[in-house]
Amino acid sequence: MAAEKQSIHGVWGSRWIFILAATGSAVGLGNIWKFPYIAGENGGGAFVLVYLLCIAIVGIPIMMGEVLIGRRGRNSPINAMRALALEAQASPFWKYVGWMGAIAGLLILSYYSVIAGWAIIYIFRLGSGQFESADAATVQNAFDGLLADPIMLTALHTLFMVMTMVVVARGVNRGLEAAIRILMPALFVLLAILLGYSVTSGAFEQGAKFLFDFDFSKLSSESILIALGHAFFTLSLGMGAIMVYGAYMPKKASIGSTVLIVAGMDTLVALVAGLAIFPIVFANNMEPGAGPGLLFVTLPIAFGQMPGGMIFGSLFFLLVTFAAWSSSISLIEPLVAWVVEKGLMNRNKAALLLGVITWSLGLGTVVSFNVGSDVSFLMGKNFFDSLDYLTANIMLPLGGLLVAIFAGWTMKRTTVEKELNMASYGVYALWTITVRLISPAAVIVVMIWTLFQEQIKAMLGW
């Protein structure tokens, strides 16, 4: 019986290990690098509110759906979706949802690794005291210099890809578990120290106001799509990462409470990162909408002025690197797991092959910050921006939508109930309504409105 099935890739030692691994996947560059900069670019407060709403009504229910599918299927997302579709006498074509996710993961990893490379070099830049007492312009120039250097970016991208694929090749249980057990709490502590600094830096109120003052006039419909896409990105949803981790989850663990913990920690880290960064932005008269460089410019300024900043700064970027590392392995795990299940090759070879493909694609992102910055792909965006837009704002929400429909409508009710094993029927009913109706409706409305608003307006004669 499928319920007794075990994953051939192993099972997490306990529920806590699953929580740690899923949190490791969720908490990453999305929280510390991407959330602050997109909140800045999209005007702050109202964007943050929409993002929080998306986490609550779309992210959490779909995350439960993903864990449920993974644990029931005990296979890579592609095979799990296929098996569960057959179990429910539905079309095996559902496996293509798994496929889309696996490809999205590879695409995301290709640029994620390039950005993680920036964090690696900042460990050394801060550690060497390069930014001690430096002013904003000096720090900005140092960052611009890094982006202008494709060789350096490629070297760092290569290093990060090797780190990622080595862990993936070893299997997720060995190595990573031990590391994140120590590193995640350490990241929290350092974020708290930074927060302490920015509270006293003079512009805390302004920073907090920027993040939590809900001024809806600043919100465009594109911002809403970005907030939705980011909710998927930050929770690692819509592409099978959480699903594949769910496949390694022990049978007895409660899915609902586990998911709440993971989503809660993820949101907390993002908000604390925002609260640490924006006061520094305002205290130094910088632009909140500065874009992808925000983290790499604001924080070095702060560390440069702080007693012990060299050590703290270097340690902070080390932890950012680790947070990125524990996320990156989950980006490629769905595809690697599928290749291994298919018997096409062993884990080592699969990791090598997929690593090389992802690495090559990453070179497109490397050059999009320098020699290729003017080459446009999607809607006039360069390679990196196009890839980011396509994956985070289109593929992940679409994948998540299909997961919600699958978990809400296609899977057998008895299977779902048994697997979720909720203590309260009320909560189960709430989840069912959300995953069946509310989450899909939210995703559909936001996607259709943002992507086709010109056509809709023309049709309605607005």
Ligand code: PFF
């Ligand atoms: N959640 C990760 C972050 O916020 O950095 C990124 C990510 C990991 C996205 C895994 C998607 C994924 F499947």
